[in-house]
Amino acid sequence: KSSQVYQLYLKESLYDGAFFVFLPFAVLFYPLLSSKGKKISGAILLVFVALCVLFRLFPMSEYKITSTPTVINTGEEYSVVFTTNGEGTGYVEYTYEGKEYKVYDHQGGRMNTDSTIHSVNVPFEHLDNNSYKVGSMRTVEQYSYGSRTGKTAVSEEYTFTPVTGENMSLLVISDWHTYTSLAKKSISHLGEYDGVILLGDAVPGVDLEQQVADNIVKFAGDVSGGTKPVLYVRGNHETRGVYAGKILDSLGLDEFYYTANMGDISFVVLDSGEDKDDAHPEYGGMTDYNTYRADMIDWLKGTEVKNDKVIALSHSWEISEVEEELSLSGWAELERLGTRAFLSGHEHQCRFIGDREGKEKELKEKYPDIIGYVDGGKVGEAYVANLLTLNENSFKIYAIDNNGNVFTDEKFEW
Numbered sequence: 001k002s003s004q005v006y007q008l009y010l011k012e013s014l015y016d017g018a019f020f021v022f023l024p025f026a027v028l029f030y031p032l033l034s035s036k037g038k039k040i041s042g043a044i045l046l047v048f049v050a051l052c053v054l055f056r057l058f059p060m061s062e063y064k065i066t067s068t069p070t071v072i073n074t075g076e077e078y079s080v081v082f083t084t085n086g087e088g089t090g091y092v093e094y095t096y097e098g099k100e101y102k103v104y105d106h107q108g109g110r111m112n113t114d115s116t117i118h119s120v121n122v123p124f125e126h127l128d129n130n131s132y133k134v135g136s137m138r139t140v141e142q143y144s145y146g147s148r149t150g151k152t153a154v155s156e157e158y159t160f161t162p163v164t165g166e167n168m169s170l171l172v173i174s175d176w177h178t179y180t181s182l183a184k185k186s187i188s189h190l191g192e193y194d195g196v197i198l199l200g201d202a203v204p205g206v207d208l209e210q211q212v213a214d215n216i217v218k219f220a221g222d223v224s225g226g227t228k229p230v231l232y233v234r235g236n237h238e239t240r241g242v243y244a245g246k247i248l249d250s251l252g253l254d255e256f257y258y259t260a261n262m263g264d265i266s267f268v269v270l271d272s273g274e275d276k277d278d279a280h281p282e283y284g285g286m287t288d289y290n291t292y293r294a295d296m297i298d299w300l301k302g303t304e305v306k307n308d309k310v311i312a313l314s315h316s317w318e319i320s321e322v323e324e325e326l327s328l329s330g331w332a333e334l335e336r337l338g339t340r341a342f343l344s345g346h347e348h349q350c351r352f353i354g355d356r357e358g359k360e361k362e363l364k365e366k367y368p369d370i371i372g373y374v375d376g377g378k379v380g381e382a383y384v385a386n387l388l389t390l391n392e393n394s395f396k397i398y399a400i401d402n403n404g405n406v407f408t409d410e411k412f413e414w
Contacts (some may be wrong), residue, residue: 061085063138063151066116068211068221071127071160072251073229075260075269078127079252082221083213084153086135090118093154094132101126111140117213119252121171128162158226163195163262166309170262172386174199174315174345175377178211180219182378185402186385187223193387195262196224199345199375200235200315207241212250231260231267235315235345236275239287249325249374257296259305265390266305268337270330271296272316275346293320300333309390309414310339317344317353317360317372324359335367340414341395342372343388350376350384350399350407371412373397 011381024047067083080092090105090112105112105120112118118136138150163170171193176183202215216232224230231309234256248256256271273289276282297319312334319330324349334342342353353372364372376384382401386408389396399408 017378024346028386044247049068061125061138063088063153065134065136065153065155067218068224069132069134069155069158069226070217070220070224070230071228072220072232072253073225073260073262074121074253075258076254077124078122078229079119080122080127080132080134081117081217081251082134082136082155083217084116084118084138085151086138087114087116088118088136088138088150088153089113090120090134090136092120092132093123094126094130094135095138096124096130108131115250116209117217119250121252121265126160127160129160131157133157139331160227161194161228163229166264166390166392168195168390169193170195170197170388170390172197172244172375172388173344173377174200174233174375175201175348176215176219176383177237177378178203178213178215178275179378179383180222182383182402183219183385184222186383186400189400189402189404190385190387190398195228195291196220196230197233197313197343197388198230199233199313199377200342201237201345201377202235204237206238206243206247207242209243209246209250212243212247216247216251231262231269231313233269233313233315234271238290239274240283241379243361257299259303261306264307264309266307266337268300268303268305268312268334268339270300270312270314270319272314272319272321272346274317275321277322290322293323293326297326297329297333300330303333303337305337308338310334310337312339312342312370314342314344317342319405327359328363331367333368333372339370341371341388341412342376344373345375345377347374348377348379349374350379352410373408375399376407 063086064084066085069080069082072079092103094101103120103122105118133155135152135154137152140148140150173183198220203211220230258269260267273293274287276286278290318327320326351374353360376385376399382403384399384401384407386399394413396411396412397408400406
């Protein structure tokens with residue numbers, strides 16, 4: 001899991017690393033060389049420095065879009081998210097009711113240009129059953145007065161299809177921890193689906209932007225095809241690392257807990273945050289999830305939903321693995337909202353909630369109408385993906401791994 005992080009850090013430090021190799025050489029060994037050796041090494045150094053300057057001033061790689069767009073349902077609108085292989089602007093182009101739109105990734109009128117991840121917010125009605133393209137103009141250098149820009153890359157056209165009515169099939173996945181290829185093998189056994197639910201833990205930690213680009217944005221684009229809606233739930237491993245505080249902006253979300261509708265189903269998306277107390281040394285004094293979860297439960301107490309059929313989503317079914325009273329309050333509010341299914345991940349196994357002693361059994365006995373389910377993810381050497389099939393009278397959970405082994409095949413009445 002960590003090898004990807006090491007490779008990314010190495011790539012980012014190549015220029016600095018080369019400097020610290022050549023500097024000792026110049027100070028210690030250059031005076032000891034013969035006259036011919038000094039000329040040769042001097043020429044090599046000069047060419048190296050010239051190439052470094054050239055690559056800094058003029059990027060040598062072709063600028064291109066590197067992912068299929070991901071269309072995230074934020075509860076208020078869609079966030080169209082995609083990646084490029086360099087920093088640049090981001091925009092979505094489409095025509096709605098005869099008018100052409102070009103909507104940019106911006107804040108306060110200033111385009112966001114310092115990222116390889118681009119998120120553009122578009123109203124529901126503008127994208128539903130409509131075609132769109134994404135694009136990005138490369139930014140090479142920016143100054144207070146002027147800038148240098150490069151090529152504009154534009155994607156192919158995508159036709160977005162929203163989920164409507166009560167009949168739908170949703171892909172539900174969690175805990176892929178960078179094993180995207182393995183997860184896709186499992187997904188290939190599930191057939192067609194209308195939307196995607198991501199239950200978190202895409203990476204071991206979020207140290208660099210590239211990890212989010214590869215394991216959340218690109219992966220979600222691959223499994224949704226840019227044509228299906230996506231709901232995103234944050235996992236506890238996405239709370240770790242210096243880039244963790246930037247994921248909201250990267251994905252175009254206002255908050256990690258919200259309500260959203262797909263068809264005639266209301267989804268309550270919760271964020272269980274970290275799985276240990278803030279004082280744990282693992283977090284280095286950089287977390288305040290105790291307060292954050294309390295604020296989320298206060299929000300939940302004032303929340304209402306649009307539809308009679310309600311499904312809750314959280315990375316951990318406990319909602320809080322630290323504050324038991326918040327967990328109990330959260331489940332009570334989900335019952336108030338009429339929640340019938342509660343989907344979670346985190347445990348790397350497939351099972352229904354209620355058999356284990358302690359808080360789990362207490363919650364199940366107190367709220368028997370809520371079907372709690374842990375959806376698998378990376379289980380040993382395999383990966384388990386799920387298909388949630390819903391209709392007017394019932395819903396079915398079907399889980400299968402990359403080898404075709406079925407883990408769950410259960411049907412429930414609403």
